[in-house]
Amino acid sequence: MRGTDFTLNGVGHEYRAGATALAAIDLSIGCGQHVAIVGANGSGKSTLLKMLDGLVFPTAGEIVAFGAPLTEAALEDPVFRRDFRARVGFVFQEADVQLFCPDVLDELAFGPLQLGLPEDEVRRRVHEVAGHLRIEKLLDRAPYSLSGGEKKRVAMASVVTMQPHVLLLDEPTSALDPRSQVWLLDVLADWKREGRTVVMATHDLSAAAESADRIVVLSEDHTLVADGTPDEVLAQRELLLSVNLIHEHTHRHASTAHRHAHAHGPGADPDEAHGHQRERGRD
Amino acid sequence: MSAPLSRCQTDIAPAVNRRGGGRSLARKTADSVGHAVADVLQNEELAARPGLLQRLDPRVKLLTLLLFAVTASLVHAVWTLVALIGLTMILAAASLVGVASFARKVWLSAGLFALLVALPSALDVFTPGPAAVTLGPVSLTEPGLMGVATLVTRVVAAAGFALLVVWTMRWTDLLRALSSLRLPDVVVATLAMTQKQILTLLRTVEQIHLARESRTLTRGTTRENRAWVTERMAFVMRKSMKTADDVYDAMLARGFTGAMPSLVTLRMRPRDWVWAAASVALCATVIAADRVVGP
Numbered sequence: 001m002r003g004t005d006f007t008l009n010g011v012g013h014e015y016r017a018g019a020t021a022l023a024a025i026d027l028s029i030g031c032g033q034h035v036a037i038v039g040a041n042g043s044g045k046s047t048l049l050k051m052l053d054g055l056v057f058p059t060a061g062e063i064v065a066f067g068a069p070l071t072e073a074a075l076e077d078p079v080f081r082r083d084f085r086a087r088v089g090f091v092f093q094e095a096d097v098q099l100f101c102p103d104v105l106d107e108l109a110f111g112p113l114q115l116g117l118p119e120d121e122v123r124r125r126v127h128e129v130a131g132h133l134r135i136e137k138l139l140d141r142a143p144y145s146l147s148g149g150e151k152k153r154v155a156m157a158s159v160v161t162m163q164p165h166v167l168l169l170d171e172p173t174s175a176l177d178p179r180s181q182v183w184l185l186d187v188l189a190d191w192k193r194e195g196r197t198v199v200m201a202t203h204d205l206s207a208a209a210e211s212a213d214r215i216v217v218l219s220e221d222h223t224l225v226a227d228g229t230p231d232e233v234l235a236q237r238e239l240l241l242s243v244n245l246i247h248e249h250t251h252r253h254a255s256t257a258h259r260h261a262h263a264h265g266p267g268a269d270p271d272e273a274h275g276h277q278r279e280r281g282r283d
Numbered sequence: 284m285s286a287p288l289s290r291c292q293t294d295i296a297p298a299v300n301r302r303g304g305g306r307s308l309a310r311k312t313a314d315s316v317g318h319a320v321a322d323v324l325q326n327e328e329l330a331a332r333p334g335l336l337q338r339l340d341p342r343v344k345l346l347t348l349l350l351f352a353v354t355a356s357l358v359h360a361v362w363t364l365v366a367l368i369g370l371t372m373i374l375a376a377a378s379l380v381g382v383a384s385f386a387r388k389v390w391l392s393a394g395l396f397a398l399l400v401a402l403p404s405a406l407d408v409f410t411p412g413p414a415a416v417t418l419g420p421v422s423l424t425e426p427g428l429m430g431v432a433t434l435v436t437r438v439v440a441a442a443g444f445a446l447l448v449v450w451t452m453r454w455t456d457l458l459r460a461l462s463s464l465r466l467p468d469v470v471v472a473t474l475a476m477t478q479k480q481i482l483t484l485l486r487t488v489e490q491i492h493l494a495r496e497s498r499t500l501t502r503g504t505t506r507e508n509r510a511w512v513t514e515r516m517a518f519v520m521r522k523s524m525k526t527a528d529d530v531y532d533a534m535l536a537r538g539f540t541g542a543m544p545s546l547v548t549l550r551m552r553p554r555d556w557v558w559a560a561a562s563v564a565l566c567a568t569v570i571a572a573d574r575v576v577g578p
Contacts, residue, residue, distance in 0.1 A: 088536075096483055109544075
C-alpha cells in the first residue's frame with residue numbers, strides 16, 4: 001500500500017469572530033489519490049484546502065503532512081517550508097488572485113525560481129508546461145489582458161511548473177467554458193497517470209464523479225458527513241439533498257411530469273448519478 | 284408559467300427628449316472607468332509598435348528620456364524649451380504613436396494645467412513690469428508672461444518625455460528596467476501588483492455602476508448619489524484589502540521568499556549604446572546652447 005500524504009485528526013477551525021468554518025474533521029489522503037471535497041457554498045471546502053496548504057491553521061486538532069506535523073511554527077523553518085512548498089501546489093479559485101507577476105513567463109517561472117532551481121531548468125520547465133497546457137503564445141502577455149479561461153490555464157501552469165506531488169484545486173471548473181472543462185478533465189487524468197495526488201474542492205458533482213476516485217462530503221454545519229467512492233456517495237440521494245448539493249425539481253413534458261434530483265454546477269448531470277422519478281399525470 | 288399577455292402585446296413608448304434625461308451618474312462613472320481601462324490596454328498596443336523608441340533596451344530608454352526631462356528643467360530660454368518640445372514630437376512620430384494624439388494628451392493635460400496654475404503670477408500685482416495685456420484694473424506684464432511661457436513649455440517638454448516612456452514601453456519592461464536599475468524587489472513587486480489591482484478594481488467599479496444603471500429609473504438626488512458612492516467606495520476598499528490578503532496567500536503557496544526574480548535578462552545591443560551616447564551629447568549641446576541664447 002502506498003503512503004499517506006495528509007492525516008487530519010479532529011481538525012476544526014473558527015474565525016476570529018467565533019464563527020465555525022470546520023468542525024471535527026477526521027480525514028486521511030493517500031499518496032496518488034484523487035479526492036473531491038464537495039459541499040454547498042460556505043461549507044468549509046476552501047478553508048480545508050487552505051489548511052492542507054499551510055495557509056490557515058487548525059484551532060482544534062492536528063494536521064500531519066508527509067509524516068510531520070503541519071503547523072505555523074514548522075513552516076517558519078526554511079528547510080521544511082521549501083520542502084513542503086515544493087511538494088504541494090495550490091490553484092486558487094480566483095485566477096486573478098494567483099497571477100501577480102508582470103507577464104506570463106515570469107508567472108510560470110516564479111515558483112521554480114523561489115525554490116532556487118537553476119535558470120536553465122526553470123526555462124525548460126516553463127516551456128514544457130506551456131506547451132502541454134497550450135499557452136506558449138501567452139508567455140509575453142500581461143496576465144490582466146487574458147480572458148477568464150486563459151487566466152485559469154496560466155494559474156494552473158504557474159503551479160505545475162513547480163512539479164508538486166500534491167495539487168490542491170479550489171473550484172477548478174468554475175469560470176470555464178465547456179471546451180476548457182474537457183481540457184481540465186484531460187489534465188486531471190494525466191496527473192492521475194503520473195501518480196500525483198489531487199484534492200479538489202467543488203460543488204460540480206459531474207466533475208467530481210468523472211475525475212475523482214474518492215468523494216468527501218462536507219455538510220452545511222461544517223462537518224464531514226460522507227467519504228467513499230463516487231458511486232457510493234452519489235447514490236446517497238437523501239444525504240446530497242440534506243447537504244444542499246442537489247434539490248428536487250419538477251417539470252413537464254406534455255402530460256407527463258418529471259420529478260427528479262437536480263444538481264447545479266457546470267456540466268452537472270445528476271440523473272446519471274441519482275436516477276429520477278416519473279410521476280404520470282402530476283400537474 | 285405563462286407571461287402576462289397584455290404586457291407582451293403593449294408597445295413601449297418611444298423615447299422623446301423629455302426633461303430630466305441625460306446620462307446618469309452611474310452611466311458617466313462606468314464610462315469613465317471603461318475609458319481608463321481602455322487607455323491602459325491601448326498603451327500596450329502602442330508599446331508593441333515597431334517604432335524607434337520601442338526597439339531600445341528599456342533601461343536605456345528610461346534613463347535617456349529621464350535625462351531629457353532633467354535637461355528640460357535645467358534650461359531657461361523659451362526657444363530652447365520649444366526645441367525640446369519639437370524633439371518630443373519627432374520622437375513620437377518616429378515611434379509611430381500618433382503625433383496629434385500625443386500633442387493633444389500633453390497640451391490638454393500638463394500644458395493646460397500649468398497655464399492655469401501659472402497665469403495669475405503674470406499679473407502686475409505679483410510681477411511688475413511693462414503691461415502686455417490690460418484687464419480692467421489689473422494687467423498681465425511682459426516679464427510675467429515670459430515666466431508663464433517658460434514654465435508651461437518646461438512642463439510640456441518634461442511631460443512629453445514622460446509620456447514617451449509610458450507609451451513606448453510595456454509595463455512589464457518598465458518594471459524590469461526598474462528592477463535591473465537596482466530598485467528594491469519589494470518596490471517593483473508592489474508596483475506590479477498595484478497596477479494589476481487597480482485594473483481589477485476598476486472592472487469591479489465599472490460593473491457596480493452598470494448594475495446600478497440597469498436597475499435605476501430616476502437619476503436620484505445629489506445627496507442620494509453621494510451616499511451611494513460613499514458606501515460603494517467602502518465596499519471596494521474592503522474588497523481590495525481581502526484581495527491583497529488572498530494574493531499574499533497565493534505568493535506564500537508558491538514559496539515566496541521575499542525576492543521577485545525574473546527569467547528575462549536585459550542585454551545592451553550596439554544601437555542602445557549609440558542612442559545613449561547620442562542622447563548624452565544632445566543634452567550637453569542643448570544645455571550649452573541655452574547658456575548662449577538664454578536670458
